[in-house]
Amino acid sequence: MTADMTSNRTARPDRYDAIIVGSGIGSLVCGGYLAADGRRVLVLEQHDVAGGNAHVFRRRRRYEFDVGTHYLGDCGTDGIIPAILSGLGVGDRVRFRPMDNERGFDRVITPTTTLDVPSGWDNYRDRLKRALPGEAAGIDTFIDLSKTATALSRASVLGEPVVDLYRANPEVTRWSRRSLGKVFHHCGFSPRARTLLAAQYGNYGALPDDIGFSVHAGLMDHYMRGAYYPEGGGQVLVATLVEALEGHGGELRTRTAVARILIENDTAVGVELADGERILAPLVISNADYRRTVLDLCGGEAAFPAHLVRQTREATMRCPLTAVYVALDTELPDIPNANIWWHDSDDLERAHARMIEEEMREVPQLIFSFASVKDAGAPNVCPPGHSNFQIMTVCPPGHEFWGVDKSPADGERYRRNAAYLARKKQLTDTILATAEKVIGPFRDRITHLETATPLTNERYILASGGTPYGIGNWGGVGKRPDVRTGVEGLYVVGQSTRYGSGVGGTATGGMVCASQVLDRPLLGEVHQGAVVGDPSRLPDRGPDWDPLRVSRGRARQTAKGLARIG
Template identity: 55%
Template structure:
């Protein structure tokens, strides 16, 4: 029932209240499950980057509920999501600025007043919503002196979920016939064995894989793969330490790594190990590779400035299962993103954003959206022609046609 308040939901859900600060391993112990059964039921663990002994039960339950109700894929590929968001913002009078890094969130007299960019420009605003890494927001962008002592204490003691590495693979052939579904592949029947291996900084052989098949999910999209070709992504969890990857500091803090011998060696070792595991799971395909690109945690940190390069946000922030709310205690400052109480992943982040907007507007948006309400004015949205490029649109109007930038070839997209 989407109209229930948090208090009403808690009152009706005694089981949830009893287990909300317990781990997935606690539930497995309570049920007396075998090692193999634990691995099968926790197989989605790479989707949130935590072993059963550290995963809050609600986190795993939310992921399972998501897949049981059907996971969806945006027609045209994942880039369509930010492109659609930018279109809504710009068509309703907003502005999207990329390559405009924030140096500081301005707070005076306990209230957020705007931001200062790294080039010195000051942008004032009555509200600031930070989608940056939560710890960086508190400690670097705002400053601990503006937060309650409890918030500062939990943030200082916080830990992050494990990061992952990705191989982007394109083949000049189609994959052997398989279901149009994600693949979770495990080398061992004991999921904890794989997590212990990562804690020991051993990545070869790769203990588990998560594979997503873009060209199976949207076979008609020629911007994803030409006809007769395949496009898929191979992911696995990896050690988060900067030193392991050959960097003294992360790229978000100015660390250099891309040309160091250790980083290049680690990246190549990981690529080879992931390809070996992927061929165990899918069968031989290396002879058909036309494009292969690897992204490590340092790659992700360079782009999203997430602590440790994880896309999954906080693993620990106080008690088990506790995460920050969208309000911060600083008037006019709100937070969203992967570390908020509503979870990581697209669904969790989108839900957190709607809850943040609900707080700001004093309006319960989630029930409206669940019932199918469209909050934007569709008549204002731009027409998408045959040359629509979601990557260019996502950069914002000011940089949409900048020279020398990558573009998605839409010429081969079917009419």
């Protein structure tokens, strides 16, 4: 199969070893390691800055809001994220602030219970038993399954021999392939127990019957190893990876949209940009939305077997989110160094179904993330004495809920649409009124208020359905594509791969992709202390160092339009 190769522009000579489409965490990790190995790497990003869902935006020269970096797990001395950074030679450039891991990094609130979730599986077990004394046996079963399943998964990702371990744990292997809902049923949990255990489903955007048990357990294990926030915000992590990429000879181009991935004789040969320019390379890695990669960038059946195209076209996405960004001219009282997960029901699954059926006339759950508490005193977050936080909620899928006919990626000009604006205002007002019931009154102290809907996310990130979580069902619950595709020289990374959502999952997927390209077990090596990158090649950071500027790429650092703080 051969994709259409007609063009009025001449292809640029093959002077890159790899082209990466999109600049999320997965692609920056992968690109950094390929560059550190000596490969000539080009990363292309259609937005003004790198980072994907991990980027930030600034408002009023006083506030910086993280789009998707709300907390990170596993950032201790044995952590995978620090190991990935250290392996690139940039481990000392990102500092991680611990959240309240002893008292609780997540606070779950339901009508009958407040549960503070601590780090450590056994500490979590004890808190659950105190909250659910009648369900101790089921809790023991669930925690034991989770601990064993995640230990096996971690060993596998780190390249350790696991065949005998899996053979010795057939029950865990069997349950790891099933949905979280089926494991809940196996444990005999009540709706209240299911609600407390799945309360943080906003971390992956799917209800228990629609998510694999291994996904849930893996995300929880990530935070059971300690919850952290990157000092200076998520853009610091992005900028550090950009420095590693560029320091090792790679190139980041922002404001550069890719129109097509070029495929000849079942082999990726480069990309064509939106302006018609072609750039050739023997390796293409797509960090673009997986459905768009297969169906649009690669031309569907022109590059892939019909069954894979059909499976991708029929794939469902995980839940979309609406986020309200709030700044206040005062500090909020009694806010813990934790996220708050509030539910208006002890049966979150029934409440979610009601939300869909009633088109969200009420908000059944909210997620609060307090940047000014997690990164207290950071000058980029807010002025002293102010607050900066987000309130998020999952919302119904589909464009119809928002009063539009198609997606922004397909040309929908929605931002002045009266129906869209009315829905956005109604939902924002409802979220704010509900939030005040949880954390107390604050609306009269607001200095900045902004709402991002799934259409906003789709416009900036080009994510199908506007979800930050990627594919939900790709031919089966929990089934997702791997990084290697059936096209020679074409790989994928990002939120829709089998390695998971969030910074930890996408970074791991980026490492797996680089490992397959370079044919070496990178993650295991760096976790054992290997350093692939060369710190001497990194740029110095002066007193005016700005991660947002760095994240525009070296060629555009001084371009106009950069928002500033102060």
